[in-house]
Amino acid sequence: xxxxxxxxxxxxxxxxxxxxxxxxxxxxxxxxxxxxxxxxxxxxxxxxxxxxxxxxxxxxxxxxxxxxxxxxxxxxxxxxxxxxxxxxxxxxxxxxxxxxxxxxxxxxxxxxxxxxxxxxxxxxxxxxxxxxxxxxxxxxxxxxxxxxxxxxxxxxxxxxxxx
Amino acid sequence: xxxxxxxxxxxxxxxxxxxxxxxxxxxxxxxxxxxxxxxxxxxxxxxxxxxxxxxxxxxxxxxxxxxxxxxxxxxxxxxxxxxxxxxxxxxxxxxxxxxxxxxxxxxxxxxxxxxxxxxxxxxxxxxxxxxxxxxxxxxxxxxxxxxxxxxxxxxxxxxxxxxxxxxxxxxxxxxxxxxxxxxxxxxxx
Numbered sequence: 233x234x235x236x237x238x239x240x241x242x243x244x245x246x247x248x249x250x251x252x253x254x255x256x257x258x259x260x261x262x263x264x265x266x267x268x269x270x271x272x273x274x275x276x277x278x279x280x281x282x283x284x285x286x287x288x289x290x291x292x293x294x295x296x297x298x299x300x301x302x303x304x305x306x307x308x309x310x311x312x313x314x315x316x317x318x319x320x321x322x323x324x325x326x327x328x329x330x331x332x333x334x335x336x337x338x339x340x341x342x343x344x345x346x347x348x349x350x351x352x353x354x355x356x357x358x359x360x361x362x363x364x365x366x367x368x369x370x371x372x373x374x375x376x377x378x379x380x381x382x383x384x385x386x387x388x389x390x391x392x393x394x395x
Numbered sequence: 396x397x398x399x400x401x402x403x404x405x406x407x408x409x410x411x412x413x414x415x416x417x418x419x420x421x422x423x424x425x426x427x428x429x430x431x432x433x434x435x436x437x438x439x440x441x442x443x444x445x446x447x448x449x450x451x452x453x454x455x456x457x458x459x460x461x462x463x464x465x466x467x468x469x470x471x472x473x474x475x476x477x478x479x480x481x482x483x484x485x486x487x488x489x490x491x492x493x494x495x496x497x498x499x500x501x502x503x504x505x506x507x508x509x510x511x512x513x514x515x516x517x518x519x520x521x522x523x524x525x526x527x528x529x530x531x532x533x534x535x536x537x538x539x540x541x542x543x544x545x546x547x548x549x550x551x552x553x554x555x556x557x558x559x560x561x562x563x564x565x566x567x568x569x570x571x572x573x574x575x576x577x578x579x580x581x582x583x584x
Contacts, residue, residue: 239418243425250429254436261440276465280550283485287552287567288518298564332518332569336550 272344272395273374282378282391285332292324293317302328303380306352306387309360326361337393339367346370347394355386370394453578459507460547460576467512468551468572472502479554479565487514487572489555492538493530499538511539511575513546514553518569531555548573 286303292315293299300308300315302325309322329350337348347367352360375392467473468485472495475486492514495502506512514536521534553570556563 239421243421246425247428250432254432258436258439261443274461277549280465280485284550284552284569287483287486287554288569289565289567298559298562299566301567335518335520336569336571 273393275374278374278376278391278393281336282376282389288332290324290328292319292321306360307385322361330364333364344395345393349392351390353388367394456576460574463506464547464549464572464574467574475554483552486552486554489531489553492536493525496536496538509577511541513537513573514570515573516553516568516570546573546575
């Protein structure tokens with residue numbers, strides 16, 4: 233009797249172990265099969281955005297070129313130059329960048345993007361133009377630091393998108 | 396006495412044989428039960444796997460579109476090359492793309508089956524579709540002339556040659572290149 237009971241107990245124990253291992257295996261399988269979701273903002277989007285807007289041709293002309301791209305307009309702003317039509321280069325830079333960012337990263341309503349910040353600074357930390365920002369900062373963000381050195385001067389562009 | 400002894404011996408050998416048979420039976424049943432259990436688990440796993448096959452196919456198409464969108468601006472069919480001075484990153488030659496659109500049938504399935512590419516100017520904003528007649532006073536270049544649904548996008552600089560006061564200069568605008576992919580989940584059974 234005792235021997236029979238022992239055998240039955242062993243069998244139940246073995247079966248329980250198998251069931252437990254199978255359940256744990258299924259849980260791990262479930263996690264591995266779960267699809268990874270696309271990020272709301274990808275890093276490559278933010279990087280490409282900065283590279284693209286630096287090449288944007290503004291309506292600020294000078295004597296050498298017809299119209300300046302943003303990259304050269306930043307240098308013109310630092311050197312306190314004016315456009316051919318007497319507008320301040322920094323004002324043109326600020327308004328153009330504000331327009332570009334507003335159209336590219338919509339923040340109103342129930343959109344996934346909650347806010348953004350753009351900062352252009354010199355090597356010593358001085359802001360070239362006032363900070364351009366909109367919306368709220370959240371704990372989820374994608375940001376890029378883009379250094380560039382036109383004609384030996386060092387500038388840094390910080391752009392962060394919050395979602 | 397002898398009869399009793401032989402009876403005892405016969406009984407004990409019968410008992411041990413029965414025990415052994417019982418043990419073998421127990422083992423066989425256990426093995427059967429374990430095998431059946433693993434077969435059921437395997438069938439469950441297969442059922443779960445194949446239930447998500449449309450999602451997997453869509454995921455693969457989506458990944459291809461995402462890889463394409465990060466690299467396509469630098470491909471020879473789209474890139475500015477040295478046409479606008481020094482070599483530029485993420486720069487698309489709009490004039491080249493319009494010619495590509497004219498000969499798009501030669502690029503059938505070149506970037507993938509049922510993949511469409513659209514370039515939309517972000518700033519300044521607009522919704523005018525580009526044709527040979529209205530170019531460059533337009534905002535949207537759709538290569539296959541089909542609507543885009545599921546897509547991945549990336550920012551690019553859309554450049555072209557423009558004239559002012561009889562002088563040619565480089566004009567670059569901010570745009571988004573969108574690569575569509577097939578969403579298998581929308582395919583009807």
